[in-house]
Amino acid sequence: xxxxxxxxxxxxxxxxxxxxxxxxxxxxxxxxxxxxxxxxxxxxxxxxxxxxxxxxxxxxxxxxxxxxxxxxxxxxxxxxxxxxxxxxxxxxxxxxxxxxxxxxxxxxxxxxxxxxxxxxxxxxxxxxxxxxxxxxxxxxxxxxxxxxxxxxxxxxxxxxxxxxxxxxxxxxxxxxxxxxxxxxxxxxxxxxxxxxxxxxxxxxxxxxxxxxxxxxxxxxxxxxxxxxxxxxxxxxxxxxxxxxxxxxxxxxxxxxxxxxxxxxxxxxxxxxxxxxxxxxxxxxxxxxxxxxxxxxxxxxxxxxxxxxxxxxxxxx
Numbered sequence: 001x002x003x004x005x006x007x008x009x010x011x012x013x014x015x016x017x018x019x020x021x022x023x024x025x026x027x028x029x030x031x032x033x034x035x036x037x038x039x040x041x042x043x044x045x046x047x048x049x050x051x052x053x054x055x056x057x058x059x060x061x062x063x064x065x066x067x068x069x070x071x072x073x074x075x076x077x078x079x080x081x082x083x084x085x086x087x088x089x090x091x092x093x094x095x096x097x098x099x100x101x102x103x104x105x106x107x108x109x110x111x112x113x114x115x116x117x118x119x120x121x122x123x124x125x126x127x128x129x130x131x132x133x134x135x136x137x138x139x140x141x142x143x144x145x146x147x148x149x150x151x152x153x154x155x156x157x158x159x160x161x162x163x164x165x166x167x168x169x170x171x172x173x174x175x176x177x178x179x180x181x182x183x184x185x186x187x188x189x190x191x192x193x194x195x196x197x198x199x200x201x202x203x204x205x206x207x208x209x210x211x212x213x214x215x216x217x218x219x220x221x222x223x224x225x226x227x228x229x230x231x232x233x234x235x236x237x238x239x240x241x242x243x244x245x246x247x248x249x250x251x252x253x254x255x256x257x258x259x260x261x262x263x264x265x266x267x268x269x270x271x272x273x274x275x276x277x278x279x280x281x282x283x284x285x286x287x288x289x290x291x292x293x294x295x296x297x298x299x300x301x302x303x304x305x306x307x308x309x310x311x312x313x314x315x316x
Contacts, residue, residue: 002026002306003066005043007054008034009073009295016292017050017073020299026306036060048302051079058084069093069305071298078207082316093301093311097153098293099285104157106284107232110256111200112165114228115141119278139199139226141165147198149214151176151185154232155204159185170197195222202230203237217242226253232284235261240271247276258284 004021006014006028018028029043034054040063043049048069049056056070058081070080071093085092113119117136124135146166148155151173159169163184170186172194181187188194195201201223205211215229216239229252231238240261246252255277263282265272272279285294301311 002047003029003043003045004048004050004299004302005029005031005039005046007031007039007049007051010052012052012073012291012294014050014295017295017299020296020303024303024307026303040064047306050298050302053079056080056085061085061088061090069302069311071301071311073294073298077315086316090316091305091311091314092316093298093305093313094315095294095297096313098297099287099290100153100157102287102290103154103232103284104161106258106280107154107158107202107230107256108161110232110258110278110280111146111162111202111228111230112141114230114254114256114278115139115144115200143167144199145170145197147171147194147201148173148185149191149194149201149203149237150205150233151182152204152206155202156182158202158204166200168197170194191219192222195219196224198227199224200228200230203233205233205237207234207236212236213239215239215243217245220246220251223251225251227251228253229255229257231255232258235259235263243277244270244274247274252276254278256280258282 004026006017014030021028031038031042036055039054044064045066046064047066049067050071050073052073056079061067061081061084067090069091070085072095075095077092077094080092082092115138117138121135144166145168146162148159148171151171155171159182162169168186169184170188172188172191188197214237220242243255257277258280259282271277297312301313304311
């Protein structure tokens with residue numbers, strides 16, 4: 001029997017993970033904390049860890065001599081020292097495909113709602129008015145181009161759903177070879193070409209030093225006037241001050257955001273308060289199916305590694 005520490009699970013239910021572990025004959029230790037001190041006090045001898053936001057530094061990994069596998073209940077694994085984990089023979093597994101459909105659908109729902117000016121129309125009726133003549137006039141969807149910044153799993157799902165609606169779907173991703181390009185999506189060879197073409201720009205890149213603050217004033221100015229922004233990836237991809245300036249100047253017509261650089265936002269966050277911005281509380285991944293899979297897949301990764309098999313996803 002192996003001992004598996006489930007450190008923290010945010011708003012998820014860890015019960016399905018416990019069920020998977022126990023069926024495999026393992027013991028689950030529920031810590032319900034991101035505290036490393038609690039982890040080491042109660043489960044320093046653990047064979048595996050399932051975590052969401054717990055910081056697993058080199059020192060912490062070295063203090064757990066039995067540790068063989070770490071599985072995250074999220075796509076990101078930046079809180080884990082994967083280099084030291086590799087040196088110590090610890091497999092690190094993350095989540096990949098569980099919520100791709102949900103996140104892509106959420107992004108598409110947001111962009112379609114903005115392009116059809118749904119929010120102001122609904123607000124007008126709820127406010128007791130009925131006068132479409134004063135509402136913003138939408139552009140015809142089939143005359144618009146959707147631009148995708150990065151062409152990974154989720155943006156491919158967005159493209160497949162969006163192709164019937166838009167005149168064209170274009171993408172920039174220098175890491176995807178031509179023979180692996182998504183059918184129907186037009187490849188552009190530079191960020192400038194992507195920006196110039198995008199009436200709607202949907203951000204899907206990983207957060208790196210190069211992509212941090214990607215949507216800045218310089219890049220916003222390269223978009224067609226009246227462009228829309230969609231971000232279901234990382235809040236830090238956007239320079240908030242530049243976004244507000246673009247909205248106030250009319251260079252941008254709207255933004256749909258499921259992520260912010262600080263979550264939850266401050267009560268006086270000007271991006272959230274802006275009338276041309278729609279913000280959802282980091283819910284793009286949610287569905288009845290994904291809430292269960294976010295618990296079961298990490299547990300399956302752990303059981304696979306401990307039984308000498310290949311996990312679903314391995315990042316190191």
